[in-house]
Amino acid sequence: MGRKEKFVYNIHTLTYEKVVIPFKTRIWQAFGFFSVVLVTAIALLAVLYTYFPSPREKELLREIDQMSYKYEQLNGQLDMMSKVLANIQERDANVHRAVFGMNPMDQDVWKAGVGGHNPHPELSAFKYSGQAIRSTLEKMDALGLQLSLQSKSLDTIQQLANSQQQMLASIPSIKPVREDKLQKSMNVLSGFGYRIHPVYKVKKFHQGVDFPARIGTAIQATGDGVVAEASWHSGYGQCVRISHGYGYETWYAHMNRFNVRVGEKVKKGQKIGEVGDTGLSTAPHLHYEIHHRGVPINPINFCMDKLTPVEYQSLVNSANTANQSLD
Numbered sequence: 001m002g003r004k005e006k007f008v009y010n011i012h013t014l015t016y017e018k019v020v021i022p023f024k025t026r027i028w029q030a031f032g033f034f035s036v037v038l039v040t041a042i043a044l045l046a047v048l049y050t051y052f053p054s055p056r057e058k059e060l061l062r063e064i065d066q067m068s069y070k071y072e073q074l075n076g077q078l079d080m081m082s083k084v085l086a087n088i089q090e091r092d093a094n095v096h097r098a099v100f101g102m103n104p105m106d107q108d109v110w111k112a113g114v115g116g117h118n119p120h121p122e123l124s125a126f127k128y129s130g131q132a133i134r135s136t137l138e139k140m141d142a143l144g145l146q147l148s149l150q151s152k153s154l155d156t157i158q159q160l161a162n163s164q165q166q167m168l169a170s171i172p173s174i175k176p177v178r179e180d181k182l183q184k185s186m187n188v189l190s191g192f193g194y195r196i197h198p199v200y201k202v203k204k205f206h207q208g209v210d211f212p213a214r215i216g217t218a219i220q221a222t223g224d225g226v227v228a229e230a231s232w233h234s235g236y237g238q239c240v241r242i243s244h245g246y247g248y249e250t251w252y253a254h255m256n257r258f259n260v261r262v263g264e265k266v267k268k269g270q271k272i273g274e275v276g277d278t279g280l281s282t283a284p285h286l287h288y289e290i291h292h293r294g295v296p297i298n299p300i301n302f303c304m305d306k307l308t309p310v311e312y313q314s315l316v317n318s319a320n321t322a323n324q325s326l327d
Contacts, residue, residue: 005018005019006018006019007019071132071136074136075136075139078136078139078140078143079139081143082139082142082143082146085143085146085147085150088150089105089110089146089150089153092104092105092150092153092154092157093105095157105149105153109149110146110149166224167245167246169223169224169267169268170223170224170225170244170245170246170248171223171244171246171248171302172222172223172244172248172250172290172299172302173222173223173268173302173303173304173305174220174222174223174268174269174303174304174305175211175222175303175305176211176219176220176221176222176250176252176286176288177211177213177217177218177219177220177275177286178218178220181213181214181217181218182211182212182213191206191209191298191300192206192207192208192209192296192297192298192299192300207289207296208251208253208287208288208289208290208296208299209287209288209289209298209299209300209303210285210286210287210288211275211285211286211288212283212284212285213275213284213285213286214275214284215256215274215275215276215277215284216256216274216275217274217275217286218271218274218275219240219252219255219271219272219273219274219275219286220268220269220270220271220272221242221250221266221267221268221269221270221272222250222268222288222302223242223244223248223250223268224244224265224266224267224268225242225243225244225245225248225250225265225266226242226243226263226264226265226266227240227241227242227243227260227261227262227263227264227265227266227272228241228242228243228249228262229241229262230258230260230261230262232278232279233253233279234279235279235280236251236253236254236279236280236287237253237254237255237276237277237278237279237280237281238253238254238255238256238257238258238273238276238278238279239251239252239253239254239255239279240252240255240258240260240272240273242266242272247292247293248290248291248292249290249291249292250288250289250290250291250299251287251288251289251290251291252272252273252286252287252288253279253286253287253288253289254275254276254277254278254279254281254284254285254286254287255273255274255275255276255278255286256273256274256275256276256277256278257273257274257276258272258273258274259271259272259273260272260273290302
C-alpha cells in the first residue's frame with residue numbers, strides 16, 4: 001500500500017479536497033524529528049555511560065583505583081625516606097661537631113628548594129592529575145638533592161677519619177724499648193729536664209728519656225714515619241731520626257746498630273735497630289727524644305702503651321725526678 005492521502009472538506013465548494021504539504025514544510029518536519037531523536041539518543045548514552053559503564057570502563061576504573069592506592073603508598077614511602085634521611089643528617093652533624101670539631105651542614109642549604117619557579121612545565125598538560133604528580137616529583141627532587149648533599153658529607157667524614165687514623169698511627173705513642181726488656185724498672189728512668197751530666201758532672205738540660213737495656217735489645221719505631229737520618233751523630237753515636245709528619249720527630253741515640261736507611265718508611269712497632277753504648281754514653285741504654293716543630297718535648301708523655309692511668313701518672317712522676325742521666 002502506498003502512503004495514505006489526507007482530504008479535508010471545503011465548506012465553500014461543498015467538496016473534499018486533497019491536502020498537499022509543501023516540500024519546505026516537510027523538510028523542516030523531518031529535521032525536527034531527527035533532532036529530537038539525536039538529542040534523545042545522546043541523553044540516553046550519557047545516562048548509560050554514567051550509570052552503566054562498559055566492561056572496559058569498569059576495568060579501567062578498577063585500575064585507576066589501584067593506581068591511586070599505590071600512589072598514596074609511594075607518597076608515604078617518600079615521606080618515610082625523608083624522615084630517615086633527616087635523622088642520618090642530624091647524626092652526621094653530631095659526628096662533625098663531637099668528633100672532628102667541624103661545623104655541621106648549614107640547614108638553609110639542607111632545606112633549600114630544587115629547580116626554578118616551575119621545574120616541571122610539562123605537567124601543565126595534565127589538567128586533573130598534574131598538581132598531584134608535581135607534588136610527588138618535588139618531594140623526589142628534594143630527596144635527591146639531600147641524598148647528594150649527605151653523600152658528599154659522608155665522603156668528607158671518611159676523608160677526615162682516614163686522616164685521623166693516619167695521624168693517630170703517626171704520632172709517637174709507645175715506648176721505644178719493650179718494658180720487659182729494660183734492665184731497670186720504669187720507675188727509675190732518667191727523664192726529661194735538668195740532670196747531672198755523667199761525664200761533665202754539671203747540671204745540664206736532658207732533652208729525652210734514657211731507657212737502660214742490654215746491648216742488642218731491639219729498638220722499635222714509636223709511630224709511623226719516614227727515616228730522616230741513620231748515621232753517626234756527634235755525641236749521640238749511632239743515631240736514627242724519624243719524621244712522623246704533623247710536626248713530630250723522634251730521635252734514637254747510642255745505638256749499637258740500625259737496620260733502616262734514609263727515606264725508608266717504617267711502621268709503629270717496627271724494629272729499627274738495637275740498643276748500644278756508642279757516642280757520649282756511660283752505660284748501655286737508649287736515649288729517646290721527641291721533637292715537635294723543632295722543639296724537644298717530654299717523651300714520657302707519649303709512652304702510653306699498656307699503662308693504666310695510675311701507672312702512667314706514676315711513670316710521669318718518677319721520670320720527672322731529678323737524677324743523673326746516662327748521657
